[in-house]
Amino acid sequence: MADAVVVIALLLVAGAATAAVVNRDPVRQALVLSVLGTALAVLFTVDQAPDVGLSQLAVGSALTPLLIMLAVRKVRRRPAESGEDGEK
Amino acid sequence: MNPRARLWLVVLGGAGLAALLAAACLRLPRFGGGHHPYGDRAVHAALTRHTANTIASVNFDQRAFDTMGEMAILFAAVLGCVVLLRQARDEHRARPRPAEVAPPVRRYALVALPVALVTGLYVIAHGQLSPGGGFQGGVVAATAVHLMYLGADYAALERVRPVEAFEAGDALAASVYLVLGLAGVPAGTAFLANTLLPYGTFDKLSSGGTVPLLNAAIGMEVACAVVVLLARFLDQAVEIEEESGK
Amino acid sequence: MKAPATLLAVGEVLAWWAALLVLWLTLISTVHTLEWVVGACAAGVGALAARAGRRAVSDR
Amino acid sequence: MNGWILAAAVVIAAGLGTSLWGVSTGPLKRRVVAQNLSNAIVCPGLLLLAQGYGRTSYVDLALILALLGPVGTLVFARLLAGELADDPPSARVPTWTVAAVGAAVVLVLCAVTGPGRAMVKLLVVGALVVGGNLIASRALSHGFPGVDRG
Numbered sequence: 051m052a053d054a055v056v057v058i059a060l061l062l063v064a065g066a067a068t069a070a071v072v073n074r075d076p077v078r079q080a081l082v083l084s085v086l087g088t089a090l091a092v093l094f095t096v097d098q099a100p101d102v103g104l105s106q107l108a109v110g111s112a113l114t115p116l117l118i119m120l121a122v123r124k125v126r127r128r129p130a131e132s133g134e135d136g137e138k
Numbered sequence: 139m140n141p142r143a144r145l146w147l148v149v150l151g152g153a154g155l156a157a158l159l160a161a162a163c164l165r166l167p168r169f170g171g172g173h174h175p176y177g178d179r180a181v182h183a184a185l186t187r188h189t190a191n192t193i194a195s196v197n198f199d200q201r202a203f204d205t206m207g208e209m210a211i212l213f214a215a216v217l218g219c220v221v222l223l224r225q226a227r228d229e230h231r232a233r234p235r236p237a238e239v240a241p242p243v244r245r246y247a248l249v250a251l252p253v254a255l256v257t258g259l260y261v262i263a264h265g266q267l268s269p270g271g272g273f274q275g276g277v278v279a280a281t282a283v284h285l286m287y288l289g290a291d292y293a294a295l296e297r298v299r300p301v302e303a304f305e306a307g308d309a310l311a312a313s314v315y316l317v318l319g320l321a322g323v324p325a326g327t328a329f330l331a332n333t334l335l336p337y338g339t340f341d342k343l344s345s346g347g348t349v350p351l352l353n354a355a356i357g358m359e360v361a362c363a364v365v366v367l368l369a370r371f372l373d374q375a376v377e378i379e380e381e382s383g384k
Numbered sequence: 385m386k387a388p389a390t391l392l393a394v395g396e397v398l399a400w401w402a403a404l405l406v407l408w409l410t411l412i413s414t415v416h417t418l419e420w421v422v423g424a425c426a427a428g429v430g431a432l433a434a435r436a437g438r439r440a441v442s443d444r
Numbered sequence: 445m446n447g448w449i450l451a452a453a454v455v456i457a458a459g460l461g462t463s464l465w466g467v468s469t470g471p472l473k474r475r476v477v478a479q480n481l482s483n484a485i486v487c488p489g490l491l492l493l494a495q496g497y498g499r500t501s502y503v504d505l506a507l508i509l510a511l512l513g514p515v516g517t518l519v520f521a522r523l524l525a526g527e528l529a530d531d532p533p534s535a536r537v538p539t540w541t542v543a544a545v546g547a548a549v550v551l552v553l554c555a556v557t558g559p560g561r562a563m564v565k566l567l568v569v570g571a572l573v574v575g576g577n578l579i580a581s582r583a584l585s586h587g588f589p590g591v592d593r594g
Binding site: 239246253254261274281287 | 518522576582586
Binding site for chain 2: 404
C-alpha cells in the first residue's frame with residue numbers, strides 16, 4: 051500500500067516528461083522541464099534516495115532553467131540584430 | 139542503403155534490444171525486497187568507517203576514484219565552455235542598461251542570497267551525516283550568488299563575483315582533491331584510500347576520516363565551476379554582441 | 385572611511401553574522417564545538433556576502 | 445502506509461497534477477504561474493513525506509526546494525519580462541490557496557513536533573515557502589518593470 055505514492059510519482063514523472071517532449075517551444079519546454087524536475091525529486095524521495103533527490107532539486111529548480119533561458123535569449127537576439135528584445 | 143532496408147535494420151535492432159531488455163527485466167530482483175547484496179556490503183563498510191550517510195561513504199571513500207573522474211568531467215566541461223564561449227574577434231561588448239526591479243523582489247533577493255549561501259555550506263558540511271554533499275551544496279551556493287542578477291542586474295552581479303577568483307578556486311579545489319588522494323601514498327596505502335585520518339565519533343562533523351575533506355573539496359570545485367559556467371553564459375546572453383556591420 | 389561609517393559597516397556584518405549563525409543552529413541536529421566553529425565560519429562568509437550584495441545594489 | 449504519507453500523496457497528486465496540466469497547456473502567463481505553484485505545493489508534500497517516513501533529515505529536501513523554487517520562478521520572470529509585461533499573470537486565488545496549504549501543513553507538523561530546534565527549522569522552511577511563493581508571484585506580475593522593454 052505504501053507503493054501507491056511511488057505509483058503516483060511515477061505517473062507524474064511520465065506525464066511531465068511526455069509534456070516536455072510534446073511542447074515544441076524551448077521556453078515552454080523549460081517551464082515543463084522545471085516541473086518535471088520537481089516530480090523527479092518527489093520520485094527519488096519516495097524511493098528513499100534523498101541524496102539523488104537533493105541533486106535533482108539543486109540542479110533542476112534554478113540552474114537548468116537559467117542556462118536554458120540564457121541560451122534562448124542569446125539565440126533569439128542574434129538574427130534580429132535590432133536589439134529590441136535584448137537587454138541593452 | 140535504401141529507406142526500406144534502413145527500416146528493416148531499425149526494426150531488427152529494436153526487436154533485439156526489446157527482447158534483451160525484457161529478459162533482463164524478468165530476472166530483476168523483486169521491487170522493494172529485503173535482499174540487497176551490494177547495499178548490505180556498502181552499509182557495512184560505511185559503518186566501519188563511522189560515516190553516517192552511506193551515500194557519502196560510497197562517493198568519497200569506497201568509490202572516491204569514480205568521484206575524481208566525475209570531477210574531472212565537470213572541470214573539462216567548464217573548461218570547454220570557457221574556450222567556446224569566449225569573446226570572438228567579430229564581437230564586441232555592450233554594457234547592459236541597469237535593470238529596474240520591483241522593491242519587494244529586490245529585498246527578497248538580498249535576504250535570500252546569504253540564507254541560500256549558508257544553506258549551501260550547511261549541505262556541504264553535513265554531506266557525511268545527512269542527505270547532501272559537495273555537489274548539491276555547491277550548486278545551491280553557486281545559485282545563491284546569481285540572485286544578484288535576478289534581483290538586481292548584471293552590473294551588481296559582477297561586483298560581487300570576481301570570475302578570476304572563482305576560476306582559480308575551481309583549479310585549486312580540483313588539485314586539493316588530488317593531493318588528498320596522493321597524501322596516503324607516502325604512508326604506504328593506496329591512492330584515495332581512507333586511512334589517513336582517524337575515523338572519529340559516529341554522527342559528528344569530524345567523522346569518516348578523509349570523507350569530509352574530499353566532500354568540501356568537491357563542494358568548492360562544483361560551486362566555482364557553476365559560477366564560471368554561468369558567467370560565460372551570462373556574458374554571451376547579456377553583454378557580448380555580434381558585429382552586424384550595420 | 386569615517387568612524388561612524390566603519391561602525392555601521394561592522395554593525396551590519398555582525399547583525400547578519402548573528403542571524404545566520406542562528407539559522408545554522410536551527411538547521412543542524414546535534415550541537416557540539418566543531419559545529420559552532422564551522423557554523424561561525426559559514427555565517428561569516430554569508431554575512432560578508434550579504435553586505436557585498438547590499439552595497440553592490442545601493443552604491444552606484 | 446500511514447496518514448502522513450497518505451496526506452503527502454494527496455497533496456502531491458492534486459498539486460503537481462494540476463500544475464502539470466497548467467504548465468503544459470494554455471497561454472504563457474498561465475504556464476509561469478503553474479510552474480511557480482508547483483514548487484510551492486510540492487514543498488509541503490516533501491515535509492509530509494519526511495514526517496511519514498520518520499526521517500528528520502528529509503526536511504532538507506523541502507528546505508532546498510523552498511529556497512531554490514522561487515529562484516527558478518525569478519529566472520522565468522526576469523528573462524520573460526518582455527513577453528509577460530503586456531498581459532501580466534495574476535492568479536490571486538490559486539496563489540493564496542497554495543500559500544494557505546503550505547502554512548497549514550507547516551503548523552500541523554509544528555504541533556506534532558513540539559517545541560525545539562526541529563520546530564524552528566520547520567517554521568524557517570514554512571516562512572521560505574510562503575514568502576518565496578508570494579514574492580515570486582509578485583515578480584511575475586510587474587516584478588521587472590524596467591527590464592527587456594528595449
